[in-house]
Amino acid sequence: MQTTEKTQPKLLNLKKRLSEINDLEAAASLLYWDQATYMPPGGAAAxxxxxxxxxxIAHSKFTDPAMGELLEGLRPYEETLPYFSDEASLIRCTRKNYHRAVQVPAEFMGEFSEHRxxxxSVWVKARATNDFxxxxxxxxxxxxxxxxxxYFFPGYEHIADPLIDFADYGMKVSIxxxxFxxxxxxxVPIVEAITAQSxxxxxxxxxRYPEEEQLDLTLKVMKQMxxxxxxxRQDQTHHPFMINFSTGDVRITTRVDEDDLSQALFSSIHEMGHGLYEQGIRRDLEGTPLACGTSSGVHESQSRLWENIVGRSRGFWKFFYPQ
Structure with missing residues (x-):
């Protein structure tokens, strides 16, 4: 009990700091969503x-030395907890992210963000004219x-290892x-057997399917799922994606080709798979590193499950085709 009483203020401080950083990141995500959906081209530079x-700002707040001191101060408490408990997992995951983040200067993060x-913006224009x-x-x-x-993470076996690790912790090129x-x-034998068929x-x-009818269909399918x-919500974009600002605001996008129903239908189902994963996260984890998908690989498994296993199944088409 004594450890808990001493630790409680530190744990609350950690959650408060993480919540503020999460708010900044959510605001940035909202700006990105707007850029990819409704922002006029003239707003790109700003x-x-x-x-x-x-x-x-978010990176500087997270890499503040006070954050590192706080995490170290929580280590004794963490060691008394079951490994997979919420609090131990929160401290452990935050420490992992902190030690990784402090290797990268905030200015570099800003430069990379602005470049992306x-x-x-350039890609959107080039895509329209196929101008690589x-x-x-x-x-x-x-x-x-x-x-x-x-280069900020020396000691890697392959230069791509640190980048892969950001998306799937513990993964690297050799694995x-x-x-693969x-x-x-x-x-390969499965693909060969399939392509040998008529x-x-x-x-x-x-x-020819009008845009409005396609969008109505995707909404109907997603509600059923x-x-x-x-x-x-769902909006249109050039390259579909899922994005979330909280467990209560998980948005998806799609694109429509009036001569190809599969574009909108399967894009919507795919991104909905990502969205269902995020909507399924416990709300009390909001504002912490635990309130997100565990890895890009697991996230993609959810979207592919709904798109390919469900959306391309005989049962799916037997149900929706007559409608």
Missing amino acids: RGRQLATLQK TETY AAVRPYLEKTLDLSREMA LRTL SQLREEL PTDNNCLHQ GYDFERG
């Missing part, structure tokens, strides 16, 4: 600056900045190469 500012915003040359210099700079990011090799042995007649997907529109 939006890049705004996102960079928020990124630097500028690159997205226009976006190539920006992609090359992205590679340069990614390498620079990796993925082994995994095993998958190739199993998947092509499936999917003409029903490639007819359990996506909560009281805590989410």
Whole structure:
């Protein structure tokens, strides 16, 4: 009991700090969502600056030495807790993120953020005319900045290891190469067997379907699958994504091709899979590192489950096709 009484203020302080940082990150995410959905092209330069500012502030607050001291002060308490308890997991995950974040200067984080915003704006224009040359210099700079990011974490086996670790903690190139090799042995024969069959007649997907009707269908499908529109919404964008600002605000995007129903339908189901995962997170974890998907790999497994296993299943089409 004595340990708990001494620790309680520190734990509350940690949660308060994390909540403030989460608010800044959510504000940045909202600005990004707006850029990808409704922002006029003329706002790109200012939006890049705004996102960079928020990124630097959030990063500086998180890497404050006081945060490190607070985490060290909580270590004795953490060691008394069950490993997978909420409080032990919160302290452990925050410490992991902190030790990783302090390796990267806030100015670099701001620079990278601003570059991503500028690159997205250029890509949107280049995509419309299939002008790869226009976006190539920006992609090359992205590679340069990614390498620079990796250099902040010396001791890696492969330069991509630190970048992979950001998305899937503990993963690295050597593990993925082994995994992909095993998958190739199993998947190639399956693909060959499928492609040896006569092509499936999917003409029903490639007819003229007005945009409004397609969007109505995607909303109907997602409601049936359990996506909560009281805590989410769908809008259009150039490249679909899911984004969340809280467990009560998990948004998805899609895109429509009036001559290809599969674009909107499967994009919506895919992003809804991400959204269902986020909507399923406990609300009392809000504002902490525990209130998010455990990794990019697990997140993608959820979206692919709904898109490919459910959305492309015979049962799905038997149910929805007559409608």
